Amino acid sequence: MTTRPVPALPDGVTVAELERLCVAFAAEAGRFIRDERPPRMGVSATKSSETDVVTVMDRRSEELLHALIQQARPDDGILGEEGADVAGTSGLTWVVDPIDGTVNYLYEVPAYAVSVAVVVGDPHAQGGWSPVAGAVADPSLRVVHHAGRGTGAWTSPEDPSDDRSPVRLSVSAEERLGRTLLATGFGYAAHVRARQAQVMLRVLPLVRDIRRIGSAALDLVRVAEGSVDAYAESGLNAWDLAAGWLIVEEAGGVVVGEDRDSAPGKILTVAAGHALVEQVRTLFVSGDDTAEDTAQEDSDEE
Template identity: 80%
Template sequence: MSTTRTVPALPDGVTVGELELLCVELATQAARFIRDERPERMGVAATKSTETDVVTVMDRRSEELLHRLIQQVRPDDGILGEEGADVEGTSGLTWVVDPIDGTVNYLYEVPAYAVSVAVVVGDARSQGGWRPVAGAVADPCLRLVHHAGVGTGAWTRPEGQRATSTAAQDASAQPAVRRLVASGEDRLARTLLATGFGYAPEVRARQAEVLLRVLPQVRDIRRIGSAALDLVRVADGSVDAYAESGLNAWDLAAGWLIAEEAGAVVVGEGEHPGKALTVAAGPALVEQVRTLFLAGAQPDR
């Protein structure tokens, strides 16, 4: 399966490199905010789809921060965020943001949550009608930022280490900047597989049925609770593969590109990952994992 990526058409005067640097800066600022300004007692502002799918006050404040920062530097771009305060743009670029990916972990102080920021071309509200151009996933607990642009590779840097040039140049001068490379595992039986579950009870029931078939055929399963961090773990090789249904654009936009730029292949039921299914793994493994999840599965649309 081909992993060739071509740079989409961008507005005049805009480069992938500058968009990637901006993703890093935005994700870093939001990550610092949700960590450093986290109230001692967290409050649940509302629920989303079910009682188990929470929205915290900090979700909203983090998204408001991202909106403000994006509109200061890219006022003509669109914005699509998990909390629903969307902005129509005129430039052809849309920022797709998840202000806290792993909200339940954040609520319970489980150190596995992130801020995901990506810029995409196409209609991010449609299935298969968009592609990420640049993205960053900031991990506030580890104080790391993972990032990629189309054709630039996938990288991890310490939160406080400002990106000032290309990541490759930064890495040559700053040893803490590290290039990400996905696992080369090719056997399903040796695969450490990350996955996740939806919040609606009927969706969870279907996903549990799928896992009954999947679990005996892989080395083990990991359920971390953040799709963005799962995709980063595919990129850095700390898991061999990831598969989950029910993902929205903000869940996967940045992680999708980071995984691809690290050498993984990211697909769905078809070529485009999304709500029905998202699978990420190395080229030798991805079709085995996709086949395993598609066999008898009912898509969560």
């Protein structure tokens, strides 16, 4: 488990309570996007108007999250992917991604998520914030992955009445780069993809294999549960990684940016166990400026 200390919280607020709320809110939004998904949405449906149905569901999910947060924690701030930010006075900010993996959601690929986290500091500033509680709901599997600073990382049933016990998460113990199953992602812009392809030419021969899942939040969860050994990607925003970052650390892993002392973010995010993280980070920064260029673009997971 991480040894990072719990940041100071407002009087009367506990990590356990924030984690409980993250789980409840992520689960409710996850059920919403799964159960209320328009029938026969399809790719062609996005061509019918300027506001396509995926965007509608994104916004409706974020509206739901805003309502839940403001009812429970009216003094907290909110930062979300759809841009309806709320300024708070408590020193806590909720960072939400209403649908992470929207392309998967559009195509009905069962790898999309809702990410909800509570952070201290300014989530608009690179390196200026830290998550204290977070949850990633996986509606397709009907589970929620969650963590609080100092409470460990867990996977729990989406339905609180489900009698299955939570499962504690732990990162892979893999130490050798050549045996590493590496998750990654790619940007939308053609020139960014071309440069990322060049990085893959260098990386692929040095690892066991590559996985491109299509959701940054779920990629981070998979590192935490050990179903992939490591993850690296450029172009992530706070809402893509806030909950997953904490879940990885509470599962015993490390999450860094473009150098070993920097926070994860747009330039680069690398997550792995202690033995692998520096090896993987080096792969993505050695002899190439792709990370810097890709940081100017939004990732596919947004």
